[in-house]
Amino acid sequence: xxxxxxxxxxxxxxxxxxxxxxxxxxxxxxxxxxxxxxxxxxxxxxxxxxxxxxxxxxxxxxxxxxxxxxxxxxxxxxxxxxxxxxxxxxxxxxxxxxxxxxxxxxxxxxxxxxxxxxxxxxxxxxxxxxxxxxxxxxxxxxxxxxxxxxxxxxxxxxxxxxxxxxxxxxxxxxxxxxxxxxxxxxxxxxxxxxxxxxxxxxxxxxxxxxxxxxxxxxxxxxxxxxxxxxxxxxxxxxxxxxxxxxxxxxxxxxxxxxxxxxxxxxxxxxxxxxxxxxxxxxxxxxxxxxxxxxxxxxxxxxxxxxxxxxxxxxxxxxxxxxxxxxxxxxxxxxxxxxxxxxxxxxxxxxxxxxxxxxxxxxxxxxxxxxxxxxxxxxxxxxxxxxx
Numbered sequence: 001x002x003x004x005x006x007x008x009x010x011x012x013x014x015x016x017x018x019x020x021x022x023x024x025x026x027x028x029x030x031x032x033x034x035x036x037x038x039x040x041x042x043x044x045x046x047x048x049x050x051x052x053x054x055x056x057x058x059x060x061x062x063x064x065x066x067x068x069x070x071x072x073x074x075x076x077x078x079x080x081x082x083x084x085x086x087x088x089x090x091x092x093x094x095x096x097x098x099x100x101x102x103x104x105x106x107x108x109x110x111x112x113x114x115x116x117x118x119x120x121x122x123x124x125x126x127x128x129x130x131x132x133x134x135x136x137x138x139x140x141x142x143x144x145x146x147x148x149x150x151x152x153x154x155x156x157x158x159x160x161x162x163x164x165x166x167x168x169x170x171x172x173x174x175x176x177x178x179x180x181x182x183x184x185x186x187x188x189x190x191x192x193x194x195x196x197x198x199x200x201x202x203x204x205x206x207x208x209x210x211x212x213x214x215x216x217x218x219x220x221x222x223x224x225x226x227x228x229x230x231x232x233x234x235x236x237x238x239x240x241x242x243x244x245x246x247x248x249x250x251x252x253x254x255x256x257x258x259x260x261x262x263x264x265x266x267x268x269x270x271x272x273x274x275x276x277x278x279x280x281x282x283x284x285x286x287x288x289x290x291x292x293x294x295x296x297x298x299x300x301x302x303x304x305x306x307x308x309x310x311x312x313x314x315x316x317x318x319x320x321x322x323x324x325x326x327x328x329x330x331x332x333x334x335x336x337x338x339x340x341x342x343x344x345x346x347x348x349x350x351x352x353x354x355x356x357x358x359x360x361x362x363x364x365x366x367x368x369x370x371x372x373x374x375x376x377x378x379x380x381x382x383x384x385x386x387x
Contacts, residue, residue: 189216
């Protein structure tokens with residue numbers, strides 16, 4: 001390694017790169033804590049940030065060594081890559097290989113943001129000795145696309161990655177390509193689920209419910225209730241409760257809510273989860289609540305119904321009897337005018353009878369007097385005769 005570094009220093013000096021620039025590259029481009037054994041030799045062999053200081057156009061460097069072989073290094077911006085939890089993520093390198101270099105002439109490896117080696121291909125052969133234990137058995141190299149596949153992706157795998165390609169020549173290692181990529185990890189939340197809490201108060205229009213969704217990442221933006229009727233749609237927002245698993249780093253979220261619903265119409269309740277960073281809306285199955293029928297009157301006991309029926313029957317019968325009796329009486333009695341005439345006639349007859357009685361009574365008294373007088377006369381006669 002010391003010999004290779006000496007050769008690299010001499011090569012760098014021949015290309016008018018100052019020792020200070022080389023030291024700066026070694027210090028900043030790859031830290032001394034890098035686990036890969038070739039990292040510092042690569043840093044010392046790396047040239048300068050702007051390729052136009054050499055014999056090529058800006059963005060590329062053309063290097064000519066003693067064997068007159070040409071090497072090309074293309075600078076590339078960091079690419080965004082996305083993977084799902086427990087699935088496979090791609091860490092691209094996108095080496096153009098314009099010189100059609102054979103893999104047995106190259107040393108290729110990937111490092112994470114903590115400078116831990118994920119994979120190394122040394123001159124066409126995989127070299128697991130420099131790979132960190134947490135990445136062993138989790139990677140595969142796609143030679144056609146110059147892409148490293150990271151399997152069984154976890155939330156902890158999110159971050160920045162770099163691939164390095166350098167040429168292994170007679171003079172040592174010469175870096176020819178480097179690329180960075182940022183890996184983000186997503187985990188799909190379960191479909192939100194609504195659970196109704198029984199209401200102890202009967203005939204109440206208050207709905208109590210909870211909604212939950214589990215095993216997702218990253219943390220969602222919000223969770224709310226959507227209330228739909230025939231003529232309206234209403235959002236009900238509240239504080240979202242969240243918890244995170246210490247091992248998987250996945251989130252569980254839930255809300256609890258109470259609200260009133262109109263009893264006279266059908267209602268559909270949805271729980272909505274708004275995800276980050278895509279702003280996607282995840283809906284629960286609808287919870288349908290039918291309109292309440294009118295409250296029926298309490299049932300009447302059977303004996304009360306029988307009593308009421310008998311009373312009604314009795315009233316009807318009595319009414320009919322009274323009506324028939326009254327009708328018969330009206331048929332027997334004369335009309336009002338005849339009755340008055342009869343009363344008048346009876347009155348006149350009574351008056352005449354009274355007068356007759358009065359006339360007859362004096363006559364009878366006279367007769368009585370006559371009888372008395374006659375008797376007295378007779379008695380007088382007798383006396384007279386006697387004398």
